[in-house]
Amino acid sequence: MLSFIWRQLRGRAGRSVALLVGVLVATTGFVVLTGATTTSRLDVTGTVERNTDAAYDILVRPKGARTPLEAERRLVQPNYLSGLFGGITTAQYDQVQAVTGVDVAAPIAMLGYSTAPVTTAMDLTDAVDRSLDRQVIRIDPRFVAERGLSTAPGRARYLYVTKHPIIHASNDGVSSSDATPYTDGRSYPWDETCGPSPREVLPDGRTQSICNPRYAMGSPGAYSEREDWAVMPVRLLPDGRFEAHVNVLADGEGHGPGYVTTSDRLRIRYDLTVPFLLAAVDPAAEDRLVGLAGTVVEGRALRPDDSVIEGSRRGHHTVPVLTTSRPFLDEELRVGATRLPAARPGGMPLADLERELRRGPAIPAGDASADVVSGWRSRLAEGLSPTGCCFGQLQDIVQAGTPEYDRLPDGTLRVRPLPPAAPEVYGGHQDFNPYPRPWLTEDVGARPLRELSLKKSTPKEPLWREWRAVGVFDPQKLTGFSDLGKVPLETYEPPRAAGADAASRDALGGQPLEPSGNPAGYLAAPPLLLTTLTIVPELLTDGGSPQAKAPISAIRVRVADVDGYSEHAAEQVRLVAERIAQVTGLDVDITLGSSPAPQAVELPAGSFGRPALRLTENWSALGVASVITKAVDRKSVVLFVLVLVVCALFLGNAVAAAVRDRRSELAVLACLGWPARRIGTLILGEVAALGLAAGLLALALAVPLGAALGIDVGWRRALLAVPVALLLALVAGLTPALRAARAHPAAALRPAVATARWVRRPRTLVGLALANLARTPGRTLLGAGALAIGVAALTLVAAAGYAFRGAIVGSLLGDTVSLSVRGADTMAAVATVLLGAAAVADVLYLNIRDRAAELATLRAVGWSDGALGRLIGYEGLALGLLGAVTGAGLGLTGAAWLVGALPGTLVTVAALVAVAGVLVTSMAALVPAALLRRLPTARLLAEE
Template sequence: MLNIIWRQLRGRAGRSVALLLGVLVATTGFVVLTGATTTSRLDVTGAVERNTEAAYDILVRPQGTRTPLEAERRLVQPNYLSGLFGGITTTQYEQVKAVTGVDVAAPIAMLGHSTVPVPTPLDLTDAVDRSLDRQVIRVDPRFVAERGLSGAPGRPRFVYVTTHPLIYPRTDVAQSSDSTPYTDGRSYPWAACGWAAPREVLPDGRTQAVCDPRSTLGSPGAYSEREEWSLLAVRMLPDGRFEAGGGVLADEWSGTPSTSDRLRIAVHLTVPLLLAAVDPAAEDRLVGLGGALVDGRALGQDDTVAVRRTGGAEMHTVPVLATSSPFVDEELRASFTRLPAARPAGVGLAELERVLGRGPALPAGDARQDVATGWRTRLATGLSPDGCCFGQLQTMVQAGPTRYDRLPDGTLRVGALPAADPAIYGDQATFNPYPRPWLAEDTGARSLRRLPLKKAVPGTLYRSWRAVGVFDPAKLTGFSDLGRVPLETYEPPSAQGADARSRDALAGRPLEPGGNPAGHLSAPPLLLTSLASVPKLLAGGGSPQLTAPISAIRVRVADVGGYSDRAAEQVRLVAERIAQATGLDVDITLGSSPAPQAVELPAGSFGRPALRLTEEWSALGVASVITKAVDRKSVALFVLVLVVCALFLGNAVAAAVRDRRSELAVLACLGWPARRIGALILGEVAALGLAAGLLALALAVPLGVALDIDVGWRRALLAVPVALLLALVAGLAPALRATRAHPAAALRPAVATARWVRRPRTLAGLALANLARTPGRTLLGAGALAIGVAALTLVAAAGYAFRGAIVGSLLGDTVSLSVRGADTMAAVATVLLGAAAVADVLYLNIRDRAAELATLRAIGWSDAALGRLIGYEGLALGVLGAVTGAGLGLAGTAWLVGALPGALVTVAALVAAAGVLVTSVAALVPAALLRRLPTARLLAEE
């Protein structure tokens, strides 16, 4: 038998070499391509583990606080804590800390927004005409926020500049109810101005009060800074410097006059800063809070409310760490006008505005200043009782979560709410000393409520916070770039324009919080106090947070540094223990990643148009989805490459058997048993497979090195059994067919007539009829191409899923870069193998129908017509295989990523079109063989 096999291989050297090369190409390709897909999987898992190291692995929140979006889409909105106030008790916190496997449990209790005045310095020096002895500079402010899209004018502020001396009320001596001692040693009544105002000393020795209208505005919390107007008195000294009292030229109020080379005034903008309580030690371990300090001292574990009694009043001061940046996009723009004839000294409040509006007005320049600069100016004064930084806690506002409507295309639309009641920011009863934010009058996205605090008779209880240190949120550590936003507690939210109109409106910049507590984008907690301060702050107010102050607990699990199967299981077990011990909502945040979401924001009341934004939400469990998808993808590609190789070889072996049908029929007639004939065929195929495997073993490693693919000798050794198995599988069906050989087979044509096909009337119809005459061969070639197209569709689907349509995450973007090249190479190779199979089918058809084609040429058919006939056959094979493959690819896509987005249907159609094009090109090779047909000899043989 072995001798016969060897003679058969030598006797048909051409077909043997062709079959050997087919097995060699298929085996080498399989080993190299599977090495590429394995390498890409290692790249994926490595990229996932590197990019999922976050500050914490588990998020614990009060029971029932999961939003519908989280339940349906596994999404968490940016700064999810901004609308979550309390709900977890300290006992439950202790239970979480006691769970085995918990490394750090860091609680955070959101308390509410404190309104803080931020000075925005305006330099009026160049607006002053130094030749005049008296003049008024009118400052017309315009308050602007949200990248300049929201804006509103404010009442004018006036600065009275005089060369005459000014005297000021004294604060270091007792005052009567109707007069106040001044710095000239005399006392003056203050009834005309409503309070003790500076007085101008005229050349004749008389003094006149320069009234400030702020005394008539009522309780500051009842109006916004837009409604505030003032008249400040400044003396221009003979040496050109400026002198003023009451903090006019300084950033903080002072009881003594100050001088400066520049005339700078500070228009205060009211900025809401979110106050939260933390466990300083746990927060330091979680995010490195101590290492983020840039001024002052760290917050102590036992830092609590300091109580100081002055007369009949109590002063409650909460120690805090203040942010180095307010994360508020708000600025003040001002235009200056010189009023050279205005003389406000001695004018009563009732006539003041009318007097200031008389006379000529000369443009004198403009200026602009933003909140961030003002905050830095305040920080520059240093942490001290007379410097930075402090704010009121008389009235604290809590904002609820944003309400979303889900549109059919998946876009989230923010639900608009009317502006909150101004009284929520305080009044005379709460003694809030600052105006409410001007943007609080805008259309909102969150409901507001006032934090219930202990009520007291006005003037008897004052609550405030004072900074003991300043921290820089950018210096907090403990997270990777892809795990940082937006689950990280201190990251400021921002949203990019999602369409051209929105991007143009935002001038290509992101939208940021604008200073409205009820606004859609909410700044993170920027004032941090200790949990020990919460009971004293909330005592007597009736707030439910007094018994359950904690809003969330962020948990880091021991020995977890990024996503892996082991880490995921470890975190899952800890999360289950926490849920069982506390009954709280527990979410695993390990493996989360920013996930862009389209959000529609309705128009605002101050000019901001409706915007379509892209926001970075957090998608939970992204790492798990990606690793499962890449595993499925790897298995799919392994199988598809193997099947295409088997089909390619099966066609080649079947062709070799068909060439020998006469010989096999004779052997059967001579009495060879069926098993011996089958063994002969399988033996020949096995010998070629073994030889091809040995050659593939030698070629796989160098080829892998050339293509920068880690094949390795262990994987290369698989070439021998794979080649042998492929050869035997490919030869099994032809061998079985050979065992049924009959002597009459030698007389039957290789190509039968398709009885069910109608008589063709066109060239295309004739091509279809020819394909129907060899249905097995046709289906084999089309099937090989279909599998290749399906593989390429699956690769496109995996890349689409990783990039964001299904997983929808930045982590998916990173992963897709690591898998796209290897997977695409594997898929393209399968398509090319499928196209080669189609070309082989066409070549065999030409050989088997050579006599028919010669007859057609003899009766007048041109070579071009015969070429078109073969081309139509190739096109039909390509369409059949490509369409089938696209359908299989879409079905595999649904299995791979769990959904079938409409965009992937388009991708599948494009891949199918590419498959048809490649097949049509491959059909040119067998079509070119038509010119070499020996017409005369073929006709003579017939």
């Protein structure tokens, strides 16, 4: 049987090669094009919160920013931005903006924590004994945070109250260590250890220095604020008012020579070092996303053209920022006052100063307290000014990472404790940082810290960077700022965690735990200082930070025409998210429909008294959880299967024609005793051999062809070519084989082409062409159907690509459907049309062979080759019109069904595709028409 099959294939080499090429093209195209659709796809899972009003629909973060815990549980941590510093380039941001369907893309670049002084006022008026000529009041601070659970004592400060005049270094004239002008008009040399300290004027006219240890400490940035201490001289005036330097009195009036001010009350300034998280935004995008400009309550909003301001002094740079009206920090200072009537700091050297001040009797004199929130509000109440509120240093910026957890059997997350970071992270004297580090930085941490690499200041090239507020914004007025019972995904939402058990709730006094003043602490405050994105390159220049190349930490995206959650809106957002993931390769999460997901967290005990706490923290469960996976685009596979379907129709028609051509031979075999089963096996064996050969050739061609087209096919996918080609050939040959097996030997006496009984006698070439097509209705419908399938597919793809900008989103049978156009989809649709045109050409070719005697007769009676060619051309045109119009109508109906409307652009696209199908088919008809000249007229007439 095998040798017989081989002789049959070799004897009809032309037809065999044609069938082989058809299977080879279809199979190779299918394998290569499916390789092009192995791409990143967003799987949508999760329970959707129907009533959502988030400020943005999609969250884009750097590749790898999604932690394994987030990916596993479909969650996003609160204040996910606080530990995320850079990772997205401006080029990727431009790609996100260019994605069709993006309404707003708001970038944010987290820079890190800047420390700033927050003045608290301690009223010690009643601690003063006005009958004493001189007295010292010792101020013992206690730093308190985390609902009073963390407390630490600080180094005592001393308030020296005297009725004698006090002079200060003048702010006029040139100062030097040898001769510094003072407010009494005279000059005095500096103390070697205390610098230009205030001087007390004694009754005999002599003056003595009141050493301030702050001058000796220099720039105390590496010290904890618990270690910071000072001696502050205050004069009690005869009228009962108090006079002191502006840095001593919290609310004094007037700035005289030497910055001296007076007040009715002795309210002492106590500056706390508070870390504020600094971020850079695009002001225009941020305003569109959350209405940032409308939340400015004082000063002005950020402007896109804001830049670093060069100061009058060399190396002085000021960054304009928008600062918060609400610091969202739980930190307090409590002080106890003790009167030391016998202490005398005047003229005391620094080495003996603190020891001497502790001597003598001590009389309790009251206490006072203030918190960071009230202190910040007091600063804001002073108003924005070049010398007043509000400012902070940018010499040292600290970046905090994300916490790590241990998972307990019940699902609770236990925070892994970290030792306190090295003090050098916060800078110090070598960086000209003027502020000590926050006291809580000595506590057990939960976040790793690192210093942002900035250009360093040196004595030869001094560099002073600071931020200064140009406006104040109220975060609670931002769009999307919601109750914490809702979705905690907003950029400026302060995190809070309630006690999860009775012991924790009792320890917290029934209040939630809030962020403290520790950048390494578990709960991190949101960004409360905002500057412009254009300033980031200026700030990071020459610093060596990798963030300079990829400064953006996240992009928050709002999708056009999405207002609340719906099935249609969810599909629009999913489609845009998928495109962003494809073009950028970044981590993409869909936040539309997100809802809070309470998560139990165990926080280890702190170093300053806070016990271990079990907390309930609101994480965000993504309503439409998106996970990027590798999968084959199912819609594209449908298009590629159509390639195989059209090829199967083409092959089926060709095999059926071969069977008809061998009617006499098959009838003889039947008369010789061949059973029907063996005749059918012969036909299937021939097409199976062709399919196997085509599959092996496709296996060899798929990988190199894919490499040439830039498509990763791979050998595993290429191996699919063999079974696909074999199955395709068998399916195409099954029906003709069954017909051959069931045929009666007498069928060989019937003509191959039947007479069209229902057609009237044709009087024109067009009529004759239609009559000829009607004589083989099965073959005609098969050719037209193959073309119709291709035109319908191309109509849908073209409609999605042009009429709907690459996407059709709508509702079909209650399930949201999307069609996104890829290059491979277009290639598949075009290939289907071309195969359909080839099927039409094959139908015309077979018609010419079956009617060869008739055509020879027409030539013999005087018909010219031109007339016969026009006849075949009209047949091809009719087939093309039938298939193209039918396919365009099907494609138009399908596209209209998907979108629920029939726009004019869609009709135009369908008409253009139909015209293209007719033109391609007409060109394909030229090939069989050209074969008319090769008809052996004499031999055919002789055979008749």
